[in-house]
Amino acid sequence: MSSTAVASGKVEYTDSENRNALFAVKAHLIAGLSVFLLMMLGGLTMRAAQGTWIEIGVDLFYQIMTVHGVGVVGAAMIASTGVQWHFLRKYVRLSNAIFWTNFFIFLTGVVMILGSIFLGGYGGAWTFLYPLPAIYMGAWSTGAAAVFQLGLPGLAS
Amino acid sequence: MISTVYAVTLACMAFIAAVFLFVIVNSKEVEADYQGVIKKWYGVRSKWFLFLLTLGIAVSFISTNPFPIPDQKKDYPENGHQVVKVGAHQWYWTMAPDTVETGKPVVFYVTGEDVNHGFGIYDESLTLVGQTQAMPGYTNKLVHTFDKPGKYKILCLEYCGLAHHAMITELTVEKADQQ
Numbered sequence: 476m477s478s479t480a481v482a483s484g485k486v487e488y489t490d491s492e493n494r495n496a497l498f499a500v501k502a503h504l505i506a507g508l509s510v511f512l513l514m515m516l517g518g519l520t521m522r523a524a525q526g527t528w529i530e531i532g533v534d535l536f537y538q539i540m541t542v543h544g545v546g547v548v549g550a551a552m553i554a555s556t557g558v559q560w561h562f563l564r565k566y567v568r569l570s571n572a573i574f575w576t577n578f579f580i581f582l583t584g585v586v587m588i589l590g591s592i593f594l595g596g597y598g599g600a601w602t603f604l605y606p607l608p609a610i611y612m613g614a615w616s617t618g619a620a621a622v623f624q625l626g627l628p629g630l631a632s
Numbered sequence: 633m634i635s636t637v638y639a640v641t642l643a644c645m646a647f648i649a650a651v652f653l654f655v656i657v658n659s660k661e662v663e664a665d666y667q668g669v670i671k672k673w674y675g676v677r678s679k680w681f682l683f684l685l686t687l688g689i690a691v692s693f694i695s696t697n698p699f700p701i702p703d704q705k706k707d708y709p710e711n712g713h714q715v716v717k718v719g720a721h722q723w724y725w726t727m728a729p730d731t732v733e734t735g736k737p738v739v740f741y742v743t744g745e746d747v748n749h750g751f752g753i754y755d756e757s758l759t760l761v762g763q764t765q766a767m768p769g770y771t772n773k774l775v776h777t778f779d780k781p782g783k784y785k786i787l788c789l790e791y792c793g794l795a796h797h798a799m800i801t802e803l804t805v806e807k808a809d810q811q
Contacts, residue, residue, distance in 0.1 A: 484662050533794050540791075600791045606768065607747040607792060612722055614794050 486568050495571045496564060502578055503557025510550040510585075517543040534614060537598035541623075544601035545588055549630040553581050584629020587622050595619025603627075701762075702775050708737055713775075716803075718742040720749035720766035723795035725786055730801070733808040737777045744768040750789025753803065756782050763789055781807040 488496070517539045523529045524536055531539075560574055591597045596615040599608040608620035664670055714733070718740050719726040726745075732738045742751045742764050749766040753776065761784070764774040778784075788799035 533797075537791075537794055537796075598794065602791075604748055604790070610722070610747050610793075612793055 485565050488564075492571060496561075496574070499571060499574045499578065500557045500561045503553050503560070506578070506581065507550045507552075507554025507557065510546050510553070514543050514546040514550065517546065534596065534598060537600070538592050538596065541598050541600050542589070542592050545627070545630065548601065549581075549585070549588075552631055553578075580629050584626040584631075587626030587629060591619045591623035591626065595622060597623045599623075601627075702737065702777065704773060704775050706775070708739070713737040713739050716740045718751055718766070719745050720751060720788070720792075720799075721745045722747060722793050723788075723799045725799065725801040727786070727801060727803065731804040731806060732778065733806050734778050734781050735808045737775055740764070740774040740776070741771050742766045742774060743771045747792050748790050749792050749799070752787045752789040754785040754787060755780070756784070758785065765790065778805045781805045 520529070520531070521536065521539055521543065524531050556577065560569065563569060595618065597608075597619040598614060599611060599620060603620075603624060608624070609617060611620070714736055716730075716732060716738055717726075717728050720742070740751065744766040746768060748768065750763060751766045751772075751774065752763040753761050755761050761778075762774055762776040764772045766772070782805055784803040784805055786801045786803055788796055790796075792799070
């Protein structure tokens, strides 16, 4: 497919392409690890609340539960995308620009999801089991649920 | 609306399948790395697969014999069973009647009145003895025969909103009269 492919099947890139790619891979891995560490704090908070070490409102508890569910999936997604991309680009010519685009779509998804949960109050769990996101007994709004759902594909990008 | 969802889902699945097919058709065979390792491992792999398959079948057979769940499709004679109608709401249960007796099959007809809930029956030591999904628009049937009298707890097993954890009620099981 690529004219730069050599006999061994490996693709050759310029030095600056390689530097940029490594930087992008690290960005994906650091983002994944940061989300993962934050989710550990979320998990600890929920366990502490269940163990009556601390007291938090039920709305906040289920908001943390929601962000925790989506967060661990998102962390695995972004980190594994980084690792796979790192190895795949050795054999298939891949574009750094698209990889960075993926990273910024992910960040957009994170912002939307955090906003819908902690500003919009969405606490319907990341599984989004219909019709709970739409029948919420005043705990959040349809808008918050919609922003959460729109943020999901960003996270999964 | 559901048929639209089916159509959209099927279209997306077909698209993804087409992408996979495209990649497979257009890919060429390359010389694999670590040829020696692959050769060695492939010899073990088929034996390992047979071992896992046998183990899986054996464990499934042993652990489900006798099968722990009664026949859910059986029709019971009119006086041979008890019927309990269960409604799940945000965030409480309606259950009529809320008292049954031991030894005679109880058929629970369970539905969700607003969102999805989970109908879970726990004995006094809080061990789950039976459960089914409470879904809006559907009535699910759960057959269970109680052996021990006592106060059983009904807990919600599907996250249904902010008071999900407080959705608890009680089912009384009385000892059947001597026949």
